[in-house]
Amino acid sequence: EKKEKKEKHHSRKRDREREEADDRRAAEKLAKRVAKQLKKDGTAMAGYTDEENPFGDTSLSEKFVWSKKLEKQIRDGTDVRELTGEAEKLRQQERLAEIAKVKKRRQEREEEKARMEEEVAIIERQRALADAQALEKKEEEFHLEQAKVRSSIRLKEGRAKPVDLLAQNLHLGEDFRMRLPYPYHIFDNMTLDDMKDIQADIQTYQELAIQDQEHKEFWDCLMTVCEARLVEVAREEAMDRAHVKGEAVSEELSHEAGLHATIEKDLEGLMSNKSHGELQEMAGGIKVQLESGECADPEYWEAVRRRLNVHLAMARLRDIHRSLQERYLASREGDVPQQMGWEDDAEADDGGVAADPNAEAMPPPAARDPEQQQQQLAATPLVRQRLTYDPESMSPPRLSEADCRSEDVVDEEDDMQLMLQLRAQVEYHASGKFRAARDMMPSGSSSDADAVYQRMLNPHRGGGPVGVPVMLRNVAVTEDQPTFRSGKEPELEEEKQEEANARQMATSVSKMMGDDAGAAQFSVEYPLASQVYWWHDKYRPRKPKYFNRVHTGYEWNKYNQTHYDHDNPPPKVVQGYKFNIFYPDLIEKKKAPTYKLEKDPASRDGQTCILRFSAGPPYEDIAFKIVNKEWEYAHKKGFKCSFERGIMHLYFNFKRSRYRR
Incomplete structure (x- = not known):
């Protein structure tokens, strides 16, 4: 029985192996037919060639068929119709569509990445540019501050350049010089070398002062005037050199191209009395006339326009200078009344708008009559002691510390600075009246009037302190002179002498004319138009x-x-x-x-x-x-x-x- 069972088992096993071998052979045959059909139906490429493909496959054009896979699918019972060429084409198309989608997504991703990188690069460039601009601005501010420091050091050490005074006034420094004339007067009496030096200094400030529009306009206008004056000084020195050598002076040196000497004087008289707005209107008319091509002498009008540009710059400098004076005085108006004690008087004169409830206990204000004021002042013990006169004493009596304890002690330097500020305010208000009167004068006398006004503001011009260069005498401040220290006029004795001489001359003239009962004093003077005489400029103080x-x-x-x-x-x-x-x-x-x-x-x-x-x-x-x-x-x-x-x-x-x- 065991032997029979064993034989049956072996027979079943052999049958099973035989069936599997048959199935395998059938599957192999079918797989070969399917593979042959697939190789025959199409290629396996997805838009690539043997030479160009991302896989590095040199036999990419040959169709690859996985025979073992086909055999396994057939053995597993897969329908042969799913393994045909048509089905494979459909699957191939699906794979190609998927590959196209992947390519598109990859391209979009790369484009998005490139766009993000470009945006980041733009942001970084903008940030770097902003940082560079900030650093450049800080560097310019640093150089400007260093220029201010160098200028202040030169001013303190007494070796100031002309441009230092202009820069100090432009930046409204503590030592603001109200007696400084208009900025372009700094070029008066300068030699060619001095003009070149100040041109370099102005160019330095012109490159640094680009943050403030007013400062930039100031230095640009000053450079325009400087370049024009530099040409004039060079022409004058060339004429002097020709005179020394005994050569004839050419017409190019004698006057500007396109303008005759007499016309230059007329133009100066016409333009010097114009404001900045009027000069702009004149410049616009000349520009329209030149662009239209209707002018008869273009060279003449070009010369007029060049001269007009210089006067435009000078007019703008005058406006900026007045604006600086106004701002400086406005900033100092609060300090002067406080230091002089005028605030209490102003509050008392307001009529009790904000009156103190204890105002009834206050003593009445001082009398306005000078005699009453002197009597009230003399009533105080300290003043009475000071007013006591001893004919045998050669000096006033010495005051005790107890008498001076209730009085304020004023420092000499503070009192000096306060007096200068008060004088500056008076000069500024007087200059406003002068400008108003000048606007009513004829045009030909404006330049002469300006010269008189500048000499009025700066009486020591041309004959300033010893050792001051000529270019600084126009702006030299005379704080160290006795007039400023004491407040007294040194010319008082000369004025008295002149009055005595005038009375003596009037007495002698009356004797010469004799007595006439029907005579009367005749002093009605007919007003003549102001004019500039030929000897005005000839005898002004100047350097040879x-x-x-x-x-x-x-x-x-x-x-x-x-x-x-x-x-x-x-x-x-x-x-x-x-x-x-x-x-x-x-x-x-x-x-x-x-x-x-x-x-x-x-x-x-x-x-x-x-x-x-x-x-x-x-x-x-x-x-x-x-x-x-x-x-x-x-x-x-x-x-x-x-x-x-x-x-x-x-x-x-x-x-x-x-x-x-």
């Missing part, structure tokens, strides 16, 4: 012009002969000077100018000295720093000192030291 040269050369002493040769020469040394100083308008023409040597305070070792030339009015003294060596006074050695035809000539050479054993 000059044309100088320095003679340099080599000293071939033993040391230089040993260490140098003609191919490698030694350093040059100063061997002499030639000075040509022009004094064409001297009042005392018979009195020749003089020169003298002075010690140079800045030279500690005494290697340099000061050569000062003095000629008398209307010329100021002029000085030069030269090498301090012994002169050769022999005519054969090149010495010359003469004054002829209004020119002071001083030529000299230095003595050469001869070293011998």
Whole structure:
């Protein structure tokens, strides 16, 4: 039985294996037919080639059929119709559609990433640009502050440049100079080198002051005037150089191109009395006329427009200067009444708008009559002690500390500053009345009136303190003079003397005319139109012009002969000077100018000295720093000192030291 069971088991196993082998062979046959059909029906590429595909497969065009998979699917009972070429094409299309969707999503993702990166880059660039602008602004502010600090240091040390005074007033500094004339007057009496120096200083502020529109406009206008004055000074020096050489002056140097000398004066008289708005209207009319092409002389109108641009800048500078004065006085108006004690008087004069309930207990205000005020003032013990006069005493009596304890002690510097502010306010209000009166004057007298007004504000102009350069005398502040320290007028005795002379002259003239019963005093003066005379500018105080040269050369002493040769020469040394100083308008023409040597305070070792030339009015003294060596006074050695035809000539050479054993 066991043997039969074992044989049956083996037979069933063999049958099962036989069936499986048949099924396998049938599946393999069917799989081969399906694979053959699939390879025949289409390719497995998805838009790629053997050369270009992301997989690096060089046999991508050959259809791959997974035979084992097909056999397994057939054995598992998969319908053969699902394994046909049509079904595979449908599945292939679905796969291609899925691949296209994946490609599209990947492209969109890459585009979105690129867009995000671009936006981030733009934001970073904007942030970097903003940071750079902020840093540049801070750097400009830093350089501007440093320029202000340098300017203030030069002002404190007494070596201020002309542009320092303008910058201090523009920034409304504590030491605001109310006596400073209009900014463009700083160019008066400047030489060509001075003009070039101040042009460089103005250009520095022009590049730094770009944050404040008013400051930028101020420096731009000042640069416009400076460039015009620089051309005028260069033309004048060229004319003087031609005059010294004895050459004829060309028409280009004598006047501006397109304008005759007489027309220049008429234009100056016409434009100097115009405001900024009127000059803008005039400039607009000239521009329209030039653009229309109807003007008969374009060169003339171009010259007029250039001159008009300069006057536009000057008018704008005047407006800015007045605005600065108004703002400075407005900022100081609250300090002056408080320091002078006027606030209490103002509150008392308000008529009790905000009256104190205890006002009835206050004493009545001081009497307005001067005699009553003096009597009330003399009633106090301290003042009565001060007013007591002792004819035998040579000085006032000394006050005790107890008497002065109730009084306020005013510092001399504070009192000086307060007095300057009060004078500045009075000058400013007086200048307003002057401008109102000037607007009613004829146009031809405006420039003369402005000059008189500036001399009124600055009486020491042209003859300022000794040692102040000519370009600073127009703006020099005279706080150190006795007039400002004491408040007294030093010219009081001169005025009394003039009054006495006038009375004496009137008495003598009355005797000469005799007695006439029917005579009456006649002092009705007919008003004439103001005009600028030819001698106005001729006798104003000014620095003389000059044309100088320095003679340099080599000293071939033993040391230089040993260490140098003609191919490698030694350093040059100063061997002499030639000075040509022009004094064409001297009042005392018979009195020749003089020169003298002075010690140079800045030279500690005494290697340099000061050569000062003095000629008398209307010329100021002029000085030069030269090498301090012994002169050769022999005519054969090149010495010359003469004054002829209004020119002071001083030529000299230095003595050469001869070293011998």
